[in-house]
Amino acid sequence: MTEKILAGLLGAFVAGAQGGCALDDADKCGPHMEFSDSQVCTCVENAVEVTGGCEPCAPGDVVDEMNQACVCPAGQTRDGGGICREVAGLGDPCNGDDLTCDDPLFNRCAVAVDATTGYCTSSCVDDSGCEAAYTCAVWEDEPYCRTFTGVGQACESSDDCAGNDAGFCETLQSHTCQIATCTVGIDECPRDNICCDLSSYGLGTLCSSPEDCPT
């Protein structure tokens, strides 16, 4: 009898200890998350970080990777019902030649260096004058609402980020495209982010949130 009790206790103990071993990748994260190659839980596509987990964005929204917020895509704005709607003239393709920005508000054609076509946008004074997906480029002589392309895009090398504003592949941890070669103090970065000097880490400068930037 005693032996049976001991055997039962031992069996229960071993079963309990082994229970934890049965932890595959699909079981390691919570709702709207996935286990990444970096061995951490990250939000699934079209979900953003909130305190304690991830929340999905509404249909039609996109993720602002730098600020972890659900925003309307470039060229759209949120209506009174919270739905993203096209804004006439905003984001229309332009080249300053045959494709012009005829809307009286979005009359600025923003063309990236080395690009032939751009998008129609508006002048601004600060971020409040731009839609959520845009940043007021106050470092320009004539500030305008601009976007940053490629931020957060998965990459293995900077070749994967070529052609985007986020042209640097951070391969140490996140393996995503980041915005590099900014100027500390000028902060040519997406809204609410700053240019961070990481030269002591061998990374040069990168755009990051102020709280993530070592002082």
Added chain:
Amino acid sequence: MTRSPPLALIGLEALLASLLAGTAAAQPPAPLPQPAVAPSPSPPPPVAADDGLDGLGDLGLEQALPAEDEALTIYGFADVTYMMYFLHDDAAAAALFPKENRFAVGNLNLYARRALSDSWRLLAEVRFLYAPNGATHDDGTIDQTSTNDPADFDRPLNWGGIEIERVYIEYDVHPRVTIQVGSFLTPYGIWNVDHGSPAIIGTSRPYAIGEALFPERQTGLHAYGTLNVGEYTVGYHATLSNGRGPYETFRDLDQNKAVGGRLTLEAPWAGTLKLGASAYGGRFTDRDSDISVIEDGKLVNTTPKGVSYDERAFAADALWTHGRFHLQTEIITRHIAYRNGARGVSGFGEGFAPDSFTYGTYGLGAYRFERYWNITPFIMVDYYRPIASQYLDTIATVAAGLNFRPLPSVVLKAMYGEGWFPGAPDLLADVHLRTMVFQVACIF
């Protein structure tokens, strides 16, 4: 989802710091983080141990309890260590630890004990610390607790803190049932119950012990007892506590009590064989305080979820003594499952911490000679699988050393340790951390 790299790098630094600390007996400048606790239950004042092998484990700290003792007894132990890290100046770990060879005053622990009656006892243990002086932060700054001494013309002095290691009152309900209430050492394995620096053979704990896969101590109720069955001794422990938390000694933020237990068997097989199995289940919660707002004329209280997870830990241990030969081993596992909406950040600069299964094991062998201050050569191997990360898969260490006992209450130790990281990616693939540690520990 991305987050900028700076935090990732800081997380890596923390990881390396953790590795070095656990791998090779490395401790912050002073005091040493080695837990300074004597064996439970209720260690009495130290007396000279005999020369038998049992003395390896207790050094006189585990004698039979006396009956009622009106006197308050104060005793304790202390240790001083000389540490040598063999680090290159450009090693990542060199930025995190004082790489200079150095002396370090480690533990200074005082016990206060009184037998209130034949069946009631009180034990309190405090550790005196130099901390937070010398605490190093992620940004490279170091705390300095210098202040002016008003008793000495405001000349500078450095102040330190006190850690209450444990305090409990215990009562013998029955010859086979004793109950403790208060803060007590978690009864699991061999090391956590018997690991004051004079009592342990080496200079540092195995990784699986140091990482606290079981909580090192708990606050609540602890019942224990033994039963002799022929040549065998069967023991049990059962615990009910606040579980883990940032304020576990006086708050239970999730109001979810943790339970645990341990069974032991001592048998006269080829000497003496002691076997044990332990289990623990509880919930960890770290959150901000409640928020109260007035809505529609009513006071509405909200409790933030904070970071919270459920954990289960299991351990098995064996201690075999045969003549002057001593062999002990433990294996410890821990499973963590975060609650929805209460997941902690990863600590590696990106994303959230995953649910995890971690485990570790070690083996320690020693042989104690009668001559030359009871010289005791020993070897310890340590294997640990931490929470998965892209930087690290496994930590392995091997340590060997000598232990002397010139007096029953004084122990001298010398230990060389080497740690490495099997399966690690390039960053740590070829890293070997080596240390040499000398220590003198005594009971007073």
